[in-house]
Amino acid sequence: MNKLKKKDIAKWLLKFVLSATALFFVFRIVDPDAIFDAIFSADPFYLLLAFLAFNLSKVLSAFRLNHYYSAIGVKISKKYNLLLYYIGMFYNLFLPGSVGGDAYKVYLLRQQGLGGTKKLLMATLMDRLSGLALLVLLTFGLVLFSSRLLEMPYIGPLSLSGLFFILPLFWIVNRRFFPELFTVILPTLHLSFWVQLGQLLCAFFILAAIGVEGGYLDYLILFMVSSVVAVLPFTLGGVGARELVFLYGYQYLLIEERLAIAFTFLFFSTLAVSSLAGLALSLLPLPESGPSPVIADE
Template sequence: MRLKNAALQTVKIVVSLGLIIFLLKRKSPGELAVYLKNIDLLLLTSAVAVFFLSSLLGAFQWHLLLGAGGVDLRFSATFTYYFVGLFFNNFLPANVGGDAIKIYDVVKEGSDPHRVFALTLLDRVFGITGLCFLAAVASIIVFPGGTIENTGLYLGIFGGLIIAVLAVAFNRKLSGSIRRLSGKIGIWGLGEKIVLVLGHMGSLRDRKPLFAGVVLLSLVIQTLRIMTHVLVGLALGITLGRIDLVHFFVFVPLLGLIMILPISINGLGVRESAGMVLFTQVGIQEELAVLMEFVTYAVQVAVSLIGAVFFFIRKRSGKD
């Protein structure tokens, strides 16, 4: 098992390094350095502030769901665990590895692991669904102009994910069928665990005011995260019109879905390559598209260092 994990990590490192080398060969490091040297520090600081605000609201959203599901924590604890998870997302697979750290921290407080897993998964589902909703609306806006290739495909992906989530969440017959089928999985007691998790997720189905509030909050959070990319783009000197802003609401969610794939080290190289392919469609220069995604990643890492501080303070105090 250790050998297999080491091999997978090696493959991810090779993918990330290979893509970075490929990108650097297309444009000289000196050319990229010129853009970085002239970056607008005020706009860059604004991007950091906006991403921090989105993370603060993300912690609050998770806190709301935990509380509604019967997991009582002080918000200060939720905030700490959320940011520690955000920090570990930089190293763990598929951009969701930090969720495992968050779940572990909450379970240590004495909560049922299946319940915490279910509520954290629900938090992730709200986030992805909110992102897809924004992207679907943006795709509809840009579709008539034909400024983006494959807009119909993107709309189908975003719309399909939204419909699938809504169907499972609110169609009792469908969700019941999924639970029954899951219960038949006998390997390692996995079926029983899945049924427990789905049961905890379904227990909030009738909390419509809660669902409505979390949906609105999720839309705000995802908008702020997309605006982080926009602010970084502006800081690098990219001129954006109204329709360009809408393009970000299509492309950034696509990047988010691509980042879920565990094929690199936290998407490094993949993010920048995909960003170049997408944003050059609307006239952004290759080197600026690559830098925009890399600097946005750096902004996210910088904010996540708050979690690193919490983690190492906890280590020193012997609480782990």
């Protein structure tokens, strides 16, 4: 076993331990039976709507990534790109590291001579940053509608500042460090907005499924914050990280512990079930992607 493989296994084990530790801590505070009662009594109709909203957001994410591919001269069909995206989504969930699926997509495209590693990684990074920028922007926007949070010191000015500066900052970073991708900044930011809206709709339907009767804004704010935290490469698919955010967040917002934790489990389940399509597709031979110029590494 080579050193790289041992390192990957060590990373996966570390993330597994961190996820398990976080969940253990959550279940020490919140009654597991109450959580699972909420999960198993969830309305299947709303769960189906959540599943559809989640996957619609992922389809839009795939279209956004294809804009970045086009900007670096990688021309692949929308169908092929969507297949790659779901395969990558599956690997992102289970492979060691936080971008295992992204690296696998880069590897497949590179093997087919469809682009250089450096430019493909650049497109992948900007795709993630575009999504993160709109995620943070919408989080600040939701906070400004929460009277409870605005009572806390500095939250209002911080959120207002973030609302005004996050997009100019993203614009500057894109222009300064990724000029080749600047040509698609407007369509990708537009798609990022709808991607995050789809995620919010997914969260809303899950909340409706488990019978949340009020305080939707508080749940959605914590969901957005937990999504930012889940991006960090410390846990498996964000498992444990989201639960801890909700566990601590309930002290400041009007949410119910057991429903909050049940929500995080159902959201992860939606992600995991959707990712199974990537597993199935990874076992099949991929279709031809179509002609594209080979881009040499610089």
